[in-house]
Amino acid sequence: MQLRLSSGNVLNEKVHKVGIIALGSFLENHGAVLPIDTDIKIASYIALKASILTGAKFLGVVIPSTEYEYVKHGIHNKPEEVYSYMRFLINEGKKIGVEKFLIVNCHGGNILVESFLKDLEYEFDIKVEMINITFTHASTEEVSVGYIIGIAKADEETLKEHNNFEKYPEVGMVGLKEARENNKAIDKEAKVVKRFGVKLDKKLGEKILNNAIEKVVEKIKEMIR
Template sequence: MLKVEVGVLALGSHQERHGAALPLDTDARIAEYIAREAVKRTGVNFLGVLQSSYELPCIKTGKHQSLGELAEELKDVIRDAKSEGIEGIVLVNAHGGNEKLEERLTEIENKLKVNLIFNSTICKIEGPHSGTGEVSIGAVLGFADKSRLKEHTSFERYPEVGFVGFEELRERYPWAEKHAREVLDRGIEVDESLGRGLLNEAIADVVNDTQRLSGQDDLR
């Protein structure tokens, strides 16, 4: 089987509100950590963190870019990576809005002759925005401010937490209503055991994608 030179690229968001207990670049930090840990375990190439991010309509949590800008930055990184002999890239995403980028991946693959895998596992398993899962991950990685956890659930001041204060968003997206109800019903706590478990699951999935991609023999 032909071996493929593989890279791992992190996608997050850099200027997105995450309540009182988490920083604006929470998603980027989580994505970078997962990507770097996968690289350590597989020996592939770390390609950095994209600076652009996309957000869905009605989600007004900070500064994001258009989907087109995100795609163009990704293409630039791919071109640079290909010049270094990389033919496959695992995209490690920790920001839900970026999942819209998946719709453009086939076009990008065909145009740039590269193999891409989009891994958004952490988004799927961590639960509500700025909720227990994300706060617990932040605690494990050392950037959550646990002293502000009570303030974190002041939803009038921090409506983005669980999207509790975004009524239009909750009406538009059933998943947002589900997340808001979870936060309202269960509250938010720091559980470092949970945080480590979520990170380990996400890292293992990225490692699997990396190994699968590096062993492909059906290159474009």
């Protein structure tokens, strides 16, 4: 069966060898404004949009996610479980002709699996790259991107509630003491959020989202050069 690789809105015939996978987290508190599956919803949105714009294959999502021990704001898995799920998707993706895999990751803790990517490349004789699109947790950037995608409940009252760091310590990780003690970058971000609070900035959300999609599209173009 000869497939029509140049049909439709596709960059070129080679793009059919590229598979995009969304990675985030499903069970993670994000204050009042954002849902617990914020990270995977943002990752899925960006991954699918970039696939539509280029013709690359959208292979779905990785369900498990992982996190640093000292960050306690959700339910996560061991890095090995994320790795094992990736193995499954790559194995299935190879069956439909994918040779280059691009993982769009929108949850900071998943950076812990980057060390596995070389093993995947070696085992399956493929190319795997990961793009990390992450934000200060549940803060102005993520709230604004979430709003543009449609997952945020960002009325004035809920936003006010969201800024109650006592009640929602995960927001900006302001109230995650152990995380702040163990990670300087987290502590620095928390200080900024505590001082300036979390706002909804629709223009910012749009800009960040478009830049993120553009970044993935550029990476896909690079992968088929």
